[in-house]
Amino acid sequence: MKIVxxxxxxxxxxxxxxxxxxxxxxxxSGITYILNPYDxxxxxxxxxxxxxxxxxxxxxxxxxxxxKETLRKTLAMGADKAILLKDESDRDSFSVAKALSDNxxxxxxxxxxxxxxxxxxxxxxxxxxxxEMLNLPSVxxxxxxxxxxxxxxxxxxxxxxxxxxxSRLPVVLSVQKGLCEPRYPSLKGIMAAKTKLIEExxxxxxxxxxEIVSLRLPAxxxxxxxxxxxxxxxxELVRLLHEEAKII
Amino acid sequence: xxxFKSVDYYNFDSLLTEEEILIRETVREFTEENIVPxxxxxxxxxxxxxxLVPQMAEMGMFGATLLAKYGCAEMNNVAYGxxxxxxxxxxxxxxxxxxxxSSLVMYPIYTFGSEAQKDYWLPLLAxxxxxxxxxxxxxxxGSNPGGMITKAEDLNDHYLLNGAxxxxxxGTIADVAVVWAxxxxxxxxxxVEKGTKGYTVPEMKGKHSLRASxxxxxxxxxxxxxxxxxxxxxxxLKSPLMCLNQARxxxxxxxxxxxxxxxxxxxxxxxxxxxxxxxxxxxQITQEKLTHMLTEITKMQFLTLQLGRLKDKxxxxxxxxxxxxxxxxxxxxxxxRIAREILGANGILNEYPIMRHTANLESVKTxxxxxxxxxxxxxxxxxxxxxxx
Numbered sequence: 001m002k003i004v005x006x007x008x009x010x011x012x013x014x015x016x017x018x019x020x021x022x023x024x025x026x027x028x029s030g031i032t033y034i035l036n037p038y039d040x041x042x043x044x045x046x047x048x049x050x051x052x053x054x055x056x057x058x059x060x061x062x063x064x065x066x067x068k069e070t071l072r073k074t075l076a077m078g079a080d081k082a083i084l085l086k087d088e089s090d091r092d093s094f095s096v097a098k099a100l101s102d103n104x105x106x107x108x109x110x111x112x113x114x115x116x117x118x119x120x121x122x123x124x125x126x127x128x129x130x131x132e133m134l135n136l137p138s139v140x141x142x143x144x145x146x147x148x149x150x151x152x153x154x155x156x157x158x159x160x161x162x163x164x165x166x167s168r169l170p171v172v173l174s175v176q177k178g179l180c181e182p183r184y185p186s187l188k189g190i191m192a193a194k195t196k197l198i199e200e201x202x203x204x205x206x207x208x209x210x211e212i213v214s215l216r217l218p219a220x221x222x223x224x225x226x227x228x229x230x231x232x233x234x235x236e237l238v239r240l241l242h243e244e245a246k247i248i
Numbered sequence: 249x250x251x252f253k254s255v256d257y258y259n260f261d262s263l264l265t266e267e268e269i270l271i272r273e274t275v276r277e278f279t280e281e282n283i284v285p286x287x288x289x290x291x292x293x294x295x296x297x298x299x300l301v302p303q304m305a306e307m308g309m310f311g312a313t314l315l316a317k318y319g320c321a322e323m324n325n326v327a328y329g330x331x332x333x334x335x336x337x338x339x340x341x342x343x344x345x346x347x348x349x350s351s352l353v354m355y356p357i358y359t360f361g362s363e364a365q366k367d368y369w370l371p372l373l374a375x376x377x378x379x380x381x382x383x384x385x386x387x388x389x390g391s392n393p394g395g396m397i398t399k400a401e402d403l404n405d406h407y408l409l410n411g412a413x414x415x416x417x418x419g420t421i422a423d424v425a426v427v428w429a430x431x432x433x434x435x436x437x438x439x440v441e442k443g444t445k446g447y448t449v450p451e452m453k454g455k456h457s458l459r460a461s462x463x464x465x466x467x468x469x470x471x472x473x474x475x476x477x478x479x480x481x482x483x484x485l486k487s488p489l490m491c492l493n494q495a496r497x498x499x500x501x502x503x504x505x506x507x508x509x510x511x512x513x514x515x516x517x518x519x520x521x522x523x524x525x526x527x528x529x530x531x532q533i534t535q536e537k538l539t540h541m542l543t544e545i546t547k548m549q550f551l552t553l554q555l556g557r558l559k560d561k562x563x564x565x566x567x568x569x570x571x572x573x574x575x576x577x578x579x580x581x582x583x584x585r586i587a588r589e590i591l592g593a594n595g596i597l598n599e600y601p602i603m604r605h606t607a608n609l610e611s612v613k614t615x616x617x618x619x620x621x622x623x624x625x626x627x628x629x630x631x632x633x634x635x636x637x
Contacts, residue, residue: 014251069266072266072270073270076270076274184274184277184278184303184307185270185274185307186306186307186308186321187271187274187275187307187308187309187312187321187323187327187331188308188316188320188321188322189308190267190270190271190274190321190323191267191321191322191323193267193270194267
């Protein structure tokens with residue numbers, strides 16, 4: 001089975017984000033980047049499919065030189081090969097999907113896995129766009145997966161319940177937390193990753209359709225208010241929650 | 249408590265390779281998710297967290313510098329050191345387990361063992377399916393191991409082993425012991441397997457330190473040791489000392505981890521603890537303490553990294569290992585005590601790791617060569633005069 005996992009290099013969940021000087025991007029200095037946590041689940045699922053059916057796992061990422069850190073982690077976890085679509089320009093989901101699908105066409109894989117969203121811009125658009133561009137079926141927010149004789153059975157998380165769907169390989173899936181627990185890269189895997197190839201490919205087209213106009217941080221939280229410390233203050237607290245904050 | 253962040257005041261990471269950083273981050277995540285949540289409970293109960301062993305093995309933490317053909321990660325000494333650092337940020341007992349398995353059991357089998365011994369034991373030990381321990385110290389021979397009284401006699405079809413070892417990490421849970429004993433007056437290494445008749449391993453109780461680690465006595469009463477269980481390639485007392493030199497190197501790194509854990513806890517506490525209307529981090533005495541801790545940690549990092557680089561080039565000397573072990577454990581212990589002061593009464597509670605780290609470091613200061621012996625080893629190296637022999 002030829003398995004492709006598309007991975008993104010995103011700021012650490014604990015990173016303190018500052019807006020960059022142009023007001024349209026973030027200030028990247030001092031930020032630690034990680035493999036997007038949902039994509040990590042996709043990598044794990046890819047490795048489990050390989051362990052079951054044989055074949056190879058190819059990780060692919062679009063971005064700058066530093067995306068290699070994330071690709072290196074996928075190799076350390078056990079991916080066989082990595083491809084960096086090298087491009088530093090700012091892209092929208094459509095142009096990323098276009099660049100990815102142009103390359104994915106050549107790879108001709110049985111299954112393409114994504115995390116359900118990247119935790120940086122949260123667009124959740126790539127899996128659907130890529131599936132459309134490749135004319136493949138897609139299933140989103142997958143929490144359970146079974147594959148037998150090209151038949152794909154997925155469970156999706158939906159509001160208030162689960163939905164079971166069927167499709168066929170080749171397919172594009174976006175995975176959700178709960179599908180599987182990502183493994184730690186083994187120390188042996190990390191050492192072996194050194195010798196695995198990260199293939200760099202240039203990407204020419206940047207057919208952006210959406211432009212970022214501005215970025216701003218959410219308003220900072222106001223200071224707290226202490227109503228009082230005696231039991232009698234409880235009544236006043238309830239009144240304020242009811243009349244001012246209007247939350248009870 | 250906030251997630252542990254790397255202590256890196258001098259851009260230390262710029263001296264590490266991408267693989268070394270990834271190895272450290274991976275073990276840090278393992279420690280954060282698997283050791284930190286359970287360790288206080290084990291420590292209070294005085295039990296070793298055996299449940300960690302399969303995953304540590306799976307990740308390749310045992311014998312990590314040895315050859316891939318034995319199932320090992322074949323990484324360099326700096327990466328191995330960083331693994332020890334991160335494990336000890338969890339607990340010295342967990343790091344001790346990995347140190348013993350790697351440096352005191354797998355290393356001697358690898359270095360002094362026969363091909364058959366290597367082929368049989370190393371993969372099993374790397375996979376954590378078998379646990380090992382190392383018996384050198386005796387009740388009456390600690391700093392002076394050459395005086396050991398444990399002895400082996402050659403009875404033609406087997407060796408007969410008699411004697412006792414003490415302060416042996418992993419002893420009671422070990423499947424195999426690397427035991428050093430005198431044969432015709434010369435120190436030799438033997439593999440003693442669990443279940444050997446006359447071999448008993450009572451656990452030592454009543455420890456106030458390294459409580460999440462098993463410490464045992466090894467007692468040999470007319471134990472028949474098969475001929476093939478002697479190490480063919482040893483050369484007297486130098487051989488066990490070579491093993492200790494490996495383990496001490498890991499301890500030098502481990503102490504940095506314990507120190508970082510204490511510093512990080514104290515810093516976070518100082519920033520959030522309010523007295524006289526402001527965080528205690530704003531007071532001069534607290535700042536002096538934090539500055540001293542961070543300075544010592546930073547010095548330890550560079551001392552130990554350079555030692556690792558020398559070791560990777562094969563040019564490190566055992567006296568340099570002594571200096572690093574001596575310095576790092578001494579200052580880690582000092583940092584533990586200062587951190588406890590910053591936390592005041594809260595510092596003694598097991599809600600924080602400080603008292604546990606500090607109590608552990610009291611053992612670490614003494615084991616694998618006492619602070620005093622390492623002082624004299626370096627002293628002899630400087631002056632050419634031995635103060636102990």
